[in-house]
Amino acid sequence: MSRIKATIRFLHARLHPDQIAREVEAELRFHIEMRTATNVESGMTPDEAQLAARQSFGDFHRFKTECCEISRNLSFDPIPLKMGLHIALAAFAGAVALWAVNVPHHSFVGLFRQLVAITILTYLFVFVRRARSRQRLAGDHMRDIFIAEREKPRKNEFFVSDGREARHVNIASHDEEGLTPVERMFKSK
């Protein structure tokens, strides 16, 4: 499947989740109907045939949910798509800035307005870029800190972070060698 086709399918599944669910359900029901018919042909009563078909199929709702979930996920890494969106936004911001500079100004107030518009646009662009790169760089570490901070430290516990992992440490505890976390830190240094 090409990336364009995959994106169209992804958007379709996102925009029309009910239709996707209906299609998945119809497909799974077709399977059970076919199995029921085969069971009837092999000599079962219709009720027995349907029960046996449902049993051999397994958990209908679980498989339906799984199929819907898979349809709602993109099949490729969305980062290039996001980068493209950022470039488009940056180009738009640049175009607006150029337009603001090129609009004829007849007064100092007009010129000032244009400068303010350019400053705000530049600030917004830089702010968004920095926020996103910070978010990416921090990654799991930020999540760890967030989780650790939510938990209330107990007696003798301190919040520590070594840049990769954040946790609460009991400074009165001893490890296998009988060292406290502080003694261990000095020893390792």
Add this chain to the structure above:
Amino acid sequence: MGKSKAGLLQGTLDMLILKALSLGALHGYGIGQRIAQISDDALKIEEGSLYPGLYRLERRGWIDSEWDVSDNNQRAKFYKLTRTGRKQLILEEQNWERLAGATMKALRAS
């Protein structure tokens, strides 16, 4: 003595689906039937588990699907192998042969 059905190893279902579709387009039920047929009814598959597998393979671009009318005049979703899927099947077969050969060698070692 009756034949005992073997459970599937993780990842082999994908290969079996690709193999079943290499012989022509089929709906989900037909794929299950064909797997049973080509394995001489020796492999045990929970029939519903075929579908998440089919959706995953379609998402990877190895198979494609479209709604059509089945032999009994019912609307059904038919799957077919794509060119990428055909290449993938060759790779999977080669990997499987290598793995099976190595396992057999290990088991026969005294």
